[in-house]
Amino acid sequence: MxxxxxxxxxxxxxxxxxxxxxxxxxxxxxxxxxxxxxxxxxxxxxxxxxxxxxxxxxxxxxxxxxxxxxxxxxxxxxxxxxxxxxxxxxxxxxxxxxxxxxxxxxxxxxxxxxxxxxxxxxxxxxxxxxxxxxxxxxxxxxxxxxxxxxxxxxxxxQNQYKNVNTGWTVNQEIYADLGKPELKTFDDLYSYLKQVKEKFPNVVPLEPGIAMNGVNMLYKLIYAGNGGNRTIWNIGDVPTFPNTETHTLESIFNDPAYLDAFKYMSQLTREGLVSPDMFTQKQEQVQEKLNSGRIAVTAISNITGLGNTANDILRAKDPNAGYDFIPFLYKSGIDPTTVNPHTYGTxxxxxxxxxxxxxxxxxxxxxxxxxxSEEGQRINAFGPPGLLYDKVDENGAPIDNEKAKTIKPEEKANLKIGLFNPLGSPLYYKITHFKNAQDPDHQNWGMAASEYFAKFAKLNTDQFNNMKLDPKSDAGIKEQQIKQIWQEANAKMIFAKNDEELEAVYKKLQADVMKAGYEDILAEKTKLWQSNLAQMKP
CATH class of the missing domain: 3.40.190.10 (Periplasmic binding protein-like II)
Structure with a gap:
C-alpha cells in the first residue's frame, strides 16, 4: 500500500x-x-x-x-x-x-x-x-x-441456476470398497475417515484444499454444519455473526458453533485424518492428488472446477472411478433441513x-x-462450434456431433475446454443446465455438482458487499491487526495437542481481538450493511 x-x-x-x-x-x-x-x-x-x-x-x-x-x-x-x-x-x-x-x-x-x-x-x-x-x-x-x-x-x-462451487465429495472407488456406509453426520464422517486411514494408508482421508483467510473451506463447512442457518460467509478475514432480524453484526464468540467446529477439526488433525499440508500446499498439489485418486473425501473450495478435471482423468481409466457429491454433513442433533451453508448473490x-x-x-x-452472450458462453462451456457440436437446440445448448459421441475422455480433457474463462454470466448456467438435461450420461460434472450444491444456498449476500474498511482509517488499521491475530490463532487451534490447549488459545484470541477493537469493527460494518440495504431499495 x-x-x-x-x-x-x-x-x-x-x-x-x-x-x-x-x-x-x-x-x-x-x-x-x-x-x-x-x-x-x-x-x-x-x-x-x-x-x-x-x-x-x-x-x-x-x-x-x-x-x-x-x-x-x-x-x-x-x-x-x-x-x-x-x-x-x-x-x-x-x-x-x-x-x-x-x-x-x-x-x-x-x-x-x-x-x-x-x-x-x-x-x-x-x-x-x-x-x-x-x-x-x-x-x-x-x-x-x-x-x-x-x-x-x-x-x-431471475436465474434459477445458481453457481455454487463448494461441497462435500467422496471418492467412489474407496467408498464402494468400504461398503458405502452412511455419511450424514460428523460422527459418520469421523468413523469413515478412520476406516480409510486403516485400509488405505497412502490416501489422504480428508482433503481441505488450500488455506484462505487463515482457514480453509473444510473449517467453514464444519462450522456451517454445527448449527442451523450458519453460512460459510460468516468466516471471513474477521468472522462475524449477522443478526438478520436487527440487521446488526454481532460477535462470533456468542455462537457456540464457532468453538465446536474448531474442536472437531482439531480432533481430525490430531488423528491424522486431514492433510497436514493444509496451510502450505498450492492449488497444483491439490489438483494432482485429486487427479490420481489419492483423496477419499474432499471439502475444497472450487471442487466443481478441480473435480471436473479429475473426473475426466479418472473416468478415462475406469468409468466407475471419480468423485461423487453428497449432501452437506451436520452435527448429530441438528435438523439437517436447516443446514444451508451456501450463499448466493447477483x-x-x-x-x-x-x-x-x-x-x-x-x-x-x-x-x-x-x-x-449466448455464443460466447457456449464456447466457454463447450468449446467452439465445429468441434464437438455443429448445431444447438432451442435453448442454445449444443447438440453433440459424432465426434462428441466417440471422443475418449482423455482426449476431451486435453482440449482444455473451460480453461479460459474471463467472465461468467447467467447464460453460462442456463446453457449448461439444458445441455446436462439433454445428455445426462455425458454431463458436465462440475456444473452438475454446482446445481446440486446450489440447493443449499438460501442467503443472498448482495447486502454484505462493499463492506471493506479503508485501511488508512482508524477502524481499518484495527481490522488489519485483528485479522493478523485471528489468522495466527486459527492455526494454533487447529493444530492444538488437546482441547485444553485449544480452549486456552480461544480464550486468548477473544481477549486479544476485543482489546484490539473488535467491537468497533462490528459497529462500523453494521453501518455499512445498513447502508447497503438502503442502497438496494428500488
Whole structure:
C-alpha cells in the first residue's frame, strides 16, 4: 500500500493517460468485436493466478483465428500485492485488471482517475446490461455515480441456476470398497475417515484444499454444519455473526458453533485424518492428488472446477472411478433441513476494470459483452462450434456431433475446454443446465455438482458487499491487526495437542481481538450493511 500511495502521488497528475483514454472513447462508429484485430494485456490481481497460455486451448485458439483477439497475459508470480504495487509505481498498468470488487486497490485507482468509466458502453452494447439486475447495477456504482467494473461470475435474481462451487465429495472407488456406509453426520464422517486411514494408508482421508483467510473451506463447512442457518460467509478475514432480524453484526464468540467446529477439526488433525499440508500446499498439489485418486473425501473450495478435471482423468481409466457429491454433513442433533451453508448473490465474485492505459477501451468492452452472450458462453462451456457440436437446440445448448459421441475422455480433457474463462454470466448456467438435461450420461460434472450444491444456498449476500474498511482509517488499521491475530490463532487451534490447549488459545484470541477493537469493527460494518440495504431499495 505504501508503494501504491507513493505511485499515486507521483503519477496522479499525469494527464496524458487520461487524455489518451478520452480520445479512444466512442467517437463515431466503432468496428464490432471480431471485425478488426484486438490485443490487450490482462492481469489477475491474485497470488494464485498464473497465465494459462493463451492460444494453447481450443477456445482461445479459435478466438485468435476467428475473432482476431490476442491476449497478453501478465502473471502475479505468486505475490500479487508486490506486482500490483510495482505496476502502479512505474505507471505501467496493464489494459485490463481482474481484482476484488470494493478492494482498496480498486477504490484507490477509481478515485485517482486511473479507470475508464463504462456507463456509455453498457448502454451501447446491451448484452451485459440485460443480464445484470438493476439492483446489482446500483451496487456496482462508485461514489461518483459511474460504473467502472464488469462483474465476474455474476448472477441474476431471475436465474434459477445458481453457481455454487463448494461441497462435500467422496471418492467412489474407496467408498464402494468400504461398503458405502452412511455419511450424514460428523460422527459418520469421523468413523469413515478412520476406516480409510486403516485400509488405505497412502490416501489422504480428508482433503481441505488450500488455506484462505487463515482457514480453509473444510473449517467453514464444519462450522456451517454445527448449527442451523450458519453460512460459510460468516468466516471471513474477521468472522462475524449477522443478526438478520436487527440487521446488526454481532460477535462470533456468542455462537457456540464457532468453538465446536474448531474442536472437531482439531480432533481430525490430531488423528491424522486431514492433510497436514493444509496451510502450505498450492492449488497444483491439490489438483494432482485429486487427479490420481489419492483423496477419499474432499471439502475444497472450487471442487466443481478441480473435480471436473479429475473426473475426466479418472473416468478415462475406469468409468466407475471419480468423485461423487453428497449432501452437506451436520452435527448429530441438528435438523439437517436447516443446514444451508451456501450463499448466493447477483454481484459475482470479483470484477474486471479497464485502465486508462488501454488504447482500445471500447473494443475491450465489446469483447466482454460478446463473451457474456449466448455464443460466447457456449464456447466457454463447450468449446467452439465445429468441434464437438455443429448445431444447438432451442435453448442454445449444443447438440453433440459424432465426434462428441466417440471422443475418449482423455482426449476431451486435453482440449482444455473451460480453461479460459474471463467472465461468467447467467447464460453460462442456463446453457449448461439444458445441455446436462439433454445428455445426462455425458454431463458436465462440475456444473452438475454446482446445481446440486446450489440447493443449499438460501442467503443472498448482495447486502454484505462493499463492506471493506479503508485501511488508512482508524477502524481499518484495527481490522488489519485483528485479522493478523485471528489468522495466527486459527492455526494454533487447529493444530492444538488437546482441547485444553485449544480452549486456552480461544480464550486468548477473544481477549486479544476485543482489546484490539473488535467491537468497533462490528459497529462500523453494521453501518455499512445498513447502508447497503438502503442502497438496494428500488
Amino acid at each position: 505504501t508503494a501504491l500511495s507513493l505511485a499515486l502521488s507521483a503519477c496522479g497528475g499525469d494527464s496524458s493517460a487520461t487524455k489518451s483514454s478520452g480520445d479512444n472513447q466512442t467517437s463515431g462508429e466503432t468496428a464490432l468485436f471480431g471485425e478488426q484485430p484486438l490485443e490487450f494485456s490482462f492481469y489477475s490481481n491474485y497470488d494464485f493466478a498464473s497465465p494459462i497460455g493463451y492460444g494453447n486451448d481450443v477456445s482461445t485458439k479459435w478466438l485468435k483465428e476467428n475473432k482476431k483477439l490476442n491476449l497478453v497475459e501478465i502473471g502475479s508470480n505468486g505475490n500479487a500485492s508486490q506486482k500490483f504495487g510495482t505496476m502502479v509505481a512505474s505507471n505501467d498498468l496493464p489494459d485490463v485488471i481482474m481484482l476484488d470488487r470494493g478492494s482498496t486497490d480498486y477504490t484507490t485507482m477509481q478515485k485517482n482517475g486511473m479507470l475508464v468509466p463504462l456507463d456509455d458502453y453498457y448502454k451501447k452494447y446491451p448484452v451485459l446490461q440485460k443480464l445484470i439486475d438493476p439492483e446489482t447495477f446500483n451496487m456496482l456504482k462508485a461514489e461518483d455515480g459511474h460504473i467502472y467494473v464488469i462483474p465476474n461470475w455474476f448472477d441474476s435474481a 454481484l459475482g465474485w470479483n470484477v474486471v476494470v479497464i485502465t486508462k492505459k488501454a488504447k482500445q477501451p471500447e473494443q475491450i468492452f465489446q469483447f466482454y459483452d460478446w463473451w457474456a
